Amino acid sequence: xxxxxxxxxxxxxxxxxxxxxxxxxxxxxxxxxxxxxxxxxxxxxxxxxxxxxxxxxxxxxxxxxxxxxxxxxxxxxxxxxxxxxxxxxxxxxxxxxxxxxxxxxxxxxxxxxxxxxxxxxxxxxxxxxxxxxxxxxxxxxxxxxxxxxxxxxxxxxx
Numbered sequence: 001x002x003x004x005x006x007x008x009x010x011x012x013x014x015x016x017x018x019x020x021x022x023x024x025x026x027x028x029x030x031x032x033x034x035x036x037x038x039x040x041x042x043x044x045x046x047x048x049x050x051x052x053x054x055x056x057x058x059x060x061x062x063x064x065x066x067x068x069x070x071x072x073x074x075x076x077x078x079x080x081x082x083x084x085x086x087x088x089x090x091x092x093x094x095x096x097x098x099x100x101x102x103x104x105x106x107x108x109x110x111x112x113x114x115x116x117x118x119x120x121x122x123x124x125x126x127x128x129x130x131x132x133x134x135x136x137x138x139x140x141x142x143x144x145x146x147x148x149x150x151x152x153x154x155x156x157x158x
Contacts, residue, residue: 012063019065019114026110033100034110039068040095041111044088049130051075057127060119085134105138113140 004010023034042061046054046069058069082088089104096102115124116139128139136142 008063015062016064019062019118022114022117023110026113027102027106029102029107029110033102035068036096036099037092037102037107038065038111038114039071040092041108042069043071043073043095044091045127045131046070046073047077047080047091048082048088048132048135049127050079053127053130056123057119060123079130083132083134085132085138088132088135109138109140112138116140 004013019038020031020034023029023038024031027034027037029037042065046057049057054073054075058066061069080091082091089108092108093104096104096107128136128142131139
């Protein structure tokens with residue numbers, strides 16, 4: 001690996017590359033598309049969760065990824081209030097409109113898998129709990145449990 005002469009930059013480049021490799025592996029995307037997907041999904045999550053949770057999540061991200069996460073962020077704005085997976089996917093797709101066409105659901109799943117590998121589980125649980133139910137149901141470590149809960153709620157008419 002080439003050295004930038006600054007340890008902090010060398011470390012964040014190496015860590016960011018590991019995250020991108022994970023997204024690429026999960027989605028089959030190239031580096032550029034993986035970068036767009038990572039930023040789009042993270043920003044969509046950021047805009048849906050409370051600012052305090054977003055700050056805690058941001059603190060766990062590599063420096064370069066953190067920059068993408070906070071791009072155009074307005075912490076004084078209230079979290080967006082949508083409830084469906086479709087709306088979440090639409091927001092991700094809108095942020096990726098300048099990238100190559102992509103399966104948005106696959107991009108979301110790839111980023112979720114990457115977050116599970118790299119973010120502290122307790123913090124990630126709080127973030128996931130703040131997402132709409134349909135989005136939580138996509139989360140890899142919760143998919144089965146949330147699907148069972150959804151079936152139970154559907155049979156009770158909730």
